[in-house]
Amino acid sequence: MIKHIVLLVSFFLFLACGSSKNNSTVLENAPEWVVKTPVNNFNYIGIGMASKASSDYREKAQKMALTEISNSISVTVSSNNSLNVFQYDDTFNEFYRMNSMVSSAAFLEGYDVVDVFENENYYYTYLSLSKQKHQELKRARINKALESSLFKFDYAKKLTLEKNFTEAIKQQIYALEDISEFLSEDLRYKENQIEKPYVSYLMNSIFTSLNQIEIQFPSKQLNIKHASDPKEIYIQPITVVSQNKPLSMIPVSVFYSWQPGQKLDLITESNGNITLIVPRNCSKNNLEKINILLDTYSLVKNISQNRVVQKIFENYQSKKFELTVTKKLPTVELDVFLIEKNRKNLNALEDELFQLLAADYFTLASKNAKKDFTITIENKKVENLQVNGKISTKLESRIKITNKSGHIIYQETIHNVIGIGSSTELAEQDALQSLMDKIKMVNYTAMVQTML
Missing domain, CATH: 2.60.40.10 (Immunoglobulins)
Incomplete structure (x- = not known):
């Protein structure tokens, strides 16, 4: 936002400077102020120029002249003014300064049209604003804004005593809105015949109201x-x-x-x-x-x-x-086995799977304790091959998770689990490790989510 404001101000300044430097289009009988902006210690001077190609060229020239005047009216954020209350936000002071430079032209009043000049292609206007008159008008606006703000602030105090806090906060914000144009001014109010800085007092009251929520x-x-x-x-x-x-x-x-x-x-x-x-x-x-x-x-x-x-x-x-x-998290029971001539429990795989579950805060149920879920992994050999002195074993594995009511909540069959080794036992171990690797990569997250 600040970047856009800076670019806008720079654009206006560029155009304003152009009114005093682009002399190639000026007729020989043009007044001196068209060529060079006058200097006056008692007045702010603004020179505006616009092309007649636009139907509203008079308004554009006047807007440019007012922008030049507003840029001459310095908006300074010093280390001693009221804006210190906003130091929690390092970007606010710069935003306020730039925002004031852009918006102040809209509030300019009391200026005089000293002269106008036009040729076939361009229109020029010369505006002057008395510095003393500007200060008087500004002070009148400040007093009016401060009076309105104080009325709303006093009303907010009354609402606070009545414990109508929602409306009280609204009135405090409205009070701040009234003086938003003058936050860099040293606004004062009297309390018990003692003058105090108003902006700081108002802001501290707003922050207090917010912190009480x-x-x-x-x-x-x-x-x-x-x-x-x-x-x-x-x-x-x-x-x-x-x-x-x-x-x-x-x-x-x-x-x-x-x-x-x-x-x-x-x-x-x-x-x-x-x-x-x-x-x-x-x-x-x-x-x-x-x-x-x-x-x-x-x-x-x-x-x-x-x-x-x-x-x-x-x-x-x-x-x-x-x-x-x-x-x-759930208590689980593991039952991992291989179907051969007899059922062969695979305790090593159970331990490895539980290490995964334990890392995710699951608890292993003892044999006689109640369990929330039972994880069963049933494996059976579907193929054994021997090629060039190596044994290949293929398993088919079925994963099933049942809840405490015995209902199946997860079921998946993994096909083509292959292991290779120099013996049947080693091939079987390799196949079971391949199974565990597949479970980790493909099935584990879904299994856990089912139990959560």
Whole structure:
């Protein structure tokens, strides 16, 4: 945004300079001010030029002259002025300075048209604004803006005492909107016959109001037991309050630790509540967090269309409210075997598979304990070949996961699991390792998600 403003100002300056330097189109009888902008210690001078090819060339020339005057009226952001209150946002002061340079031309009044000149192709206008008159008019606008702002600020105080906090914040923002053009001025107000800096006082009051907003969860911790809890968990009511008074129409942003980079935007209902419907996530961590914070920028943007006011709160960081989510992951039983003449348990594969599951916080059930799921991997040989002294073994493996009710929730058959070795035993071991590699690469994630 600032970049665009800088380019716009530069464009106006370029055109304005062109009015005093492009002499090739000026008639010989042109007045001296067309060729060279006059210098006056008591007045701001603006020279504007526009091509007659445009139907509104008079308006364009006047706009250029006013822009030149506004650029002469310095908008300085010093280290001692009221804008220090916005130092939490390093970009605001520069934005405010550039925004003021561009917009100030629209507020210029009291200028005089000293002269105009035109030839066949171009139209020129010479405007003058008394520096003293400008200061008087500016001071009158400041007083009017300050009076309006103070009225709304006092009304906000009354609303705060009545615990109407939502409306009080609105009135504080409206009060800031009134003086947004004059934030770099040393605005003062009296309290108990003592003069104080108004901008700082108003901003501190707004920040205090925002910092008093809290988000209350129905419990300190959400405990989830996978395999028994529903796939969608309702968290309600979550209430947005200020001094224990619920606030309606307040925008908040929700962040889940298991969905980094994403957020959910909600607005409180008339009773100040929001409801979260948390879908069962496939995160394998047993500790997660839900963070909710006030969406200050949206709150201000919904109240005020003033770009300066919006910019103040664009990077404001409100307090974060956190709900811890603990997850008890399923207890599983493993049964991995090879069908030959007799059933042959493959304990080594069971151990390797459980190491994967344990890393994802699953618990291995003891033989007599209740288990949430049983993972069965049944393997059978479908082919044995011997070529050039090497043995090739082909397996067919069926993976099945059943829940505590005995219902199958996952089933997959893996064909063409091949192992090669110098003996039948080694070929079999190689085939089983190939099976485990395939499970890791292809099936494991789906198996885990089924159990979560």
